[in-house]
Amino acid sequence: MSKPLSVGIAGLGTVGAGVAKLLRDNAGIIAARAGRPIVVTAVSSRDRAKDRGLAMAALRWHEDAVARAPDAAVDVVVEAIGGSEGPARSLVEATLAAGKPVVTANKALLALHGRALAALAEQHGVALGFEAAVAGGIPAIKALREGLAANQIRRVAGILNGTCNYILTEMRVRGLPFAEVLHQAQALGYAEADPSFDIDGVDAAHKLAILAALAFNRPVDFSELHVEGIRDISAVDIAMAEALGYRIKLLGIAERTDAGVSARVHPCMVPVDAPIARVDGVFNAVVAEGDAVGRVMLEGRGAGAGPTASAVVADLIDIARGRFSPVWGADTAALNAAVALPMHQHRGAYYLRLMVLDRPGVIADVTAVLRDAAISLESMLQRGRAPAGAVPVVLTTHECGEAAMQAALARLAALDSVLEKPALIRIETL
Amino acid sequence: MSKPLSVGIAGLGTVGAGVAKLLRDNAGIIAARAGRPIVVTAVSSRDRAKDRGLAMAALRWHEDAVARAPDAAVDVVVEAIGGSEGPARSLVEATLAAGKPVVTANKALLALHGRALAALAEQHGVALGFEAAVAGGIPAIKALREGLAANQIRRVAGILNGTCNYILTEMRVRGLPFAEVLHQAQALGYAEADPSFDIDGVDAAHKLAILAALAFNRPVDFSELHVEGIRDISAVDIAMAEALGYRIKLLGIAERTDAGVSARVHPCMVPVDAPIARVDGVFNAVVAEGDAVGRVMLEGRGAGAGPTASAVVADLIDIARGRFSPVWGADTAALNAAVALPMHQHRGAYYLRLMVLDRPGVIADVTAVLRDAAISLESMLQRGRAPAGAVPVVLTTHECGEAAMQAALARLAALDSVLEKPALIRIETL
Numbered sequence: 001m002s003k004p005l006s007v008g009i010a011g012l013g014t015v016g017a018g019v020a021k022l023l024r025d026n027a028g029i030i031a032a033r034a035g036r037p038i039v040v041t042a043v044s045s046r047d048r049a050k051d052r053g054l055a056m057a058a059l060r061w062h063e064d065a066v067a068r069a070p071d072a073a074v075d076v077v078v079e080a081i082g083g084s085e086g087p088a089r090s091l092v093e094a095t096l097a098a099g100k101p102v103v104t105a106n107k108a109l110l111a112l113h114g115r116a117l118a119a120l121a122e123q124h125g126v127a128l129g130f131e132a133a134v135a136g137g138i139p140a141i142k143a144l145r146e147g148l149a150a151n152q153i154r155r156v157a158g159i160l161n162g163t164c165n166y167i168l169t170e171m172r173v174r175g176l177p178f179a180e181v182l183h184q185a186q187a188l189g190y191a192e193a194d195p196s197f198d199i200d201g202v203d204a205a206h207k208l209a210i211l212a213a214l215a216f217n218r219p220v221d222f223s224e225l226h227v228e229g230i231r232d233i234s235a236v237d238i239a240m241a242e243a244l245g246y247r248i249k250l251l252g253i254a255e256r257t258d259a260g261v262s263a264r265v266h267p268c269m270v271p272v273d274a275p276i277a278r279v280d281g282v283f284n285a286v287v288a289e290g291d292a293v294g295r296v297m298l299e300g301r302g303a304g305a306g307p308t309a310s311a312v313v314a315d316l317i318d319i320a321r322g323r324f325s326p327v328w329g330a331d332t333a334a335l336n337a338a339v340a341l342p343m344h345q346h347r348g349a350y351y352l353r354l355m356v357l358d359r360p361g362v363i364a365d366v367t368a369v370l371r372d373a374a375i376s377l378e379s380m381l382q383r384g385r386a387p388a389g390a391v392p393v394v395l396t397t398h399e400c401g402e403a404a405m406q407a408a409l410a411r412l413a414a415l416d417s418v419l420e421k422p423a424l425i426r427i428e429t430l
Numbered sequence: 431m432s433k434p435l436s437v438g439i440a441g442l443g444t445v446g447a448g449v450a451k452l453l454r455d456n457a458g459i460i461a462a463r464a465g466r467p468i469v470v471t472a473v474s475s476r477d478r479a480k481d482r483g484l485a486m487a488a489l490r491w492h493e494d495a496v497a498r499a500p501d502a503a504v505d506v507v508v509e510a511i512g513g514s515e516g517p518a519r520s521l522v523e524a525t526l527a528a529g530k531p532v533v534t535a536n537k538a539l540l541a542l543h544g545r546a547l548a549a550l551a552e553q554h555g556v557a558l559g560f561e562a563a564v565a566g567g568i569p570a571i572k573a574l575r576e577g578l579a580a581n582q583i584r585r586v587a588g589i590l591n592g593t594c595n596y597i598l599t600e601m602r603v604r605g606l607p608f609a610e611v612l613h614q615a616q617a618l619g620y621a622e623a624d625p626s627f628d629i630d631g632v633d634a635a636h637k638l639a640i641l642a643a644l645a646f647n648r649p650v651d652f653s654e655l656h657v658e659g660i661r662d663i664s665a666v667d668i669a670m671a672e673a674l675g676y677r678i679k680l681l682g683i684a685e686r687t688d689a690g691v692s693a694r695v696h697p698c699m700v701p702v703d704a705p706i707a708r709v710d711g712v713f714n715a716v717v718a719e720g721d722a723v724g725r726v727m728l729e730g731r732g733a734g735a736g737p738t739a740s741a742v743v744a745d746l747i748d749i750a751r752g753r754f755s756p757v758w759g760a761d762t763a764a765l766n767a768a769v770a771l772p773m774h775q776h777r778g779a780y781y782l783r784l785m786v787l788d789r790p791g792v793i794a795d796v797t798a799v800l801r802d803a804a805i806s807l808e809s810m811l812q813r814g815r816a817p818a819g820a821v822p823v824v825l826t827t828h829e830c831g832e833a834a835m836q837a838a839l840a841r842l843a844a845l846d847s848v849l850e851k852p853a854l855i856r857i858e859t860l
Binding site for chain 2: 022025026029030031032033034035131136137138139142143145146147148149150151152217275278279290291292293294295296297298299300301306307309310311313314316317318321322323324325326329330331334335
């Protein structure tokens, strides 16, 4: 058996400690599959004294991870510091520049600086592995970059944030309002104390930017993405979705047409019999549609120490075996330069919920606004009565343009009889 | 860009012609992802004159594929002849022995001769790609061999035969008997004129043998597998499954415990809310359970020219890029030698359906047989009456041993009041 692969781990939080534990616990099968042992020889962390259940006294410890990058005794660096700037970015740049491969779970770093990092890795001829950055242990990166590499990918979509999926699932199953479920999710550790990164869609958008770049061999400027979260999803919408045969999911969707590439994260109504509609709780799923392969769906746990370590170590095994893929699936010179399509050019079907005064003539006013915008209605539902009070009116449309819909929405919001900000959820078939 | 990868395709049926078309249609993105063009330079087929919609006049044609193996102008051979013996086997052996990589969709060849072919490929230091042999375009081989390589895989299971899944789905959705659905499937081209290879579970068993070998780094002797098909599944069983909260699926299941490795293909009752229960029609699915990653499911089309070509070309792109994996995930010296567990050592829960005379005392006789075999009942259901005629009695058991169950089944079949061969379906939670 060949010489061991020597690994330095920067950061010993959930990800870094999880990787060290997995390399220890499954050392035998990992060596068999990698063709040689993979051993941690150096670590860096702010807190050396903390008990992580790992025997690390014999390893080389570094206070300053960035200063260690050129350490000749380390073959590959696992960046587990986190954050798109600061020490994580500096370490990855310094390591690649020193001609050593890097493995990271850092989705923000890849989403925001992926284009430059890919160029740097290519310039120095080394790998940058980030399987763990998207959908935890699901091998979605490898599937897109290698497994489906013969296909023109038309669309890639996914449930990319387990916190949001857990909240939406609990709202539906238990009939609870958003704020209460969020509170419970925080108590259970499924949501952060400051949950905005998850529930406002930013985390899912980072992951979508990565998937889109791989699917279309085209790095995505993060500012091109349209991003909405789930804060405004109400129990009424969840119930109405059920009544209409849909489930509400926060999806990231990237599409490639002749006109260009679009990428968006927002709540969606998906038909209840679509495979992705049944992916519940903290599970993630990625759906890719290729011209030869058709629809492929991958499903599994999107977060946690075990799934994340599984993905990081898979990247290390690839490096140990010498299996190499360019960061975005093709060399820089062969990347695609398709234009980005802005959200106002999107076309699709919509669900609209208006809280209106329960009095005659309101529906006529509402439908007149839609008619004037050339938006064709598919269904209208008004359940319950509250004379002189507020009742929900739900409308679904046939396919129309986002720009027309937003203009109509503004006119609807301005009607005297419309009492709250209207809710808009896009209807998607996957 | 580097020198093109020169491909010889042996056999121009659905698979071979599909590969040639995909390499032509997606040549640009394939070259970008492979780092160099992949071009077909030689073909062999019995019928040169047939119109396949491909411009092949300029290629080198060979009548005898085996004789062509040492052709110096070909870098890699795609074996698309089929069959576990004869020219397919000879070609693959001759090509590997000549130090050239092979890509094939031939599940029978890998299932029956995988151990020897792996040794031959290793001896000559070349790749043997067979992503297309299991689950069509779903990158299941790559996921198990590379994506989940950091995990001890406890279990791998799947819906591996689209014909069976289509038949079982149609039986449930349309309430039709097996023979009628099979006939329709034949008319639609979803089943062969001689359907036994599919419906008796042989095709699924070939694929399961491959998945098990990869999951456990242990080639499986095909004779170790327990194989049952779906011929005996009746409309009554489909309806009873629904009543009990199950769906009937033909699954291949391989498990690894401290005692050894088991691999079996048979109809299963799976809970209706299990993700695999919802994989309907011609779709395939593979579920892997790893110690770090948890449960991962991959779903997609398991057959057809497009999905199969997608997988074959993915293997070609790996070869063009120099990405190499040992056939069974580890070098021969590092393969595992766990013992095979025979089916009579299996333990699980069971569904039993007996057609019995509708007269007092029959249930007492039946339950006495099970009590004597120390088999614990979970439920009993007898619906409908037919005094002095035959009625179905359905029983489900708690976990018990296969040997005890088979002994009890023989005693039940011998009871005067039991009118037909009892139906037995294993209950699985995935």
